[in-house]
Amino acid sequence: MAMYEALRARFGHQGWWPVARDLEARGRALEICVGAILTQNTAWSNVERALGNLRAAGAMSVGALAQMDRGALSGLIRPAGYFNVKAKRLKNFIAAVHRDWGEDIEAFLDRSAGTLREDLLSINGVGRETADSIVLYAAGKCTFVVDAYTARVCLRHRLIGPEDDYESIKDLFELSLPADVELYNDFHAQFVAVGKRYCRPRAKCEDCPLEHLPHDAQAGMEDY
């Protein structure tokens, strides 16, 4: 918690995707799922262009996406990069939802975090980070999202070692934090904020808000 508070004090509340129980998010659950897939290894500004194209084309619904052919879809999401693979991944995701839940994305999401996560991970193109992002940000269920920033910041500050994998980093946080959706939501956003500003690949951290933690500017210079 001390780590979170240090980050929060520096960056303030980040206001990422609202948790699903908030009213505003109800109509945006699908958009959050689509965004989670489109943002794979991609800057968010590019994802926003693609989301804008989908909205403008009236394609931001399970039915429309299920019906659209893959070529048309990849054209719309072109700005997000990897558009051919992401079109396949989106179609896989939509097909999995549509097959069992029809248009009802809320029903698809409204299951236990564990069940939903397993279901998501069985979809080709949805890996652990994407699944966790959907569980946390679209479904509003408690699961800690680990991304490249999280791993890099933790490695630099010796909270993990180079041998730690996704699940062990996730466990580190889930075992030491209260299970709170809003906390997990903002903590992940804080990692992105500090990672972008102070912890870039092959660059030394300076004036880092985590100075109270051990810090090795060289750690992870190659791997993260």
Next chain:
DNA sequence: GACCAGGCACATC
């Protein structure tokens, strides 16, 4: 022009 961005699946050893 090089590097980076909120990964993932698949081939190969």
Next chain:
DNA sequence: GATGTGCATGGT
């Protein structure tokens, strides 16, 4: 099981 590779646009 570990390691390497393809996928691609747009900002700095």
